[in-house]
Amino acid sequence: MKTFNITFTQMKMYEAVVEAETMEKAVEKVRNCHVQEEDLIEKDITINDLREVLVKEQQFE
Numbered sequence: 001m002k003t004f005n006i007t008f009t010q011m012k013m014y015e016a017v018v019e020a021e022t023m024e025k026a027v028e029k030v031r032n033c034h035v036q037e038e039d040l041i042e043k044d045i046t047i048n049d050l051r052e053v054l055v056k057e058q059q060f061e
Contacts (some may be wrong), residue, residue: 005051 020026 003054 016030018026018029020029
């Protein structure tokens with residue numbers, strides 16, 4: 001098993017269908033978290049750095 005050190009930026013962009021009377025009310029529903037989690041789709045994760053970390057096995061008493 002190898003060990004890796006990963007530095008990443010998680011930029012989430014979501015997409016959801018929202019029912020509302022106006023665009024402003026639709027935005028308000030999203031801002032107030034009135035969107036079901038299963039309606040959200042994560043769009044992007046950017047990996048900035050990926051390195052293998054060498055780990056020595058140690059015996060503990």
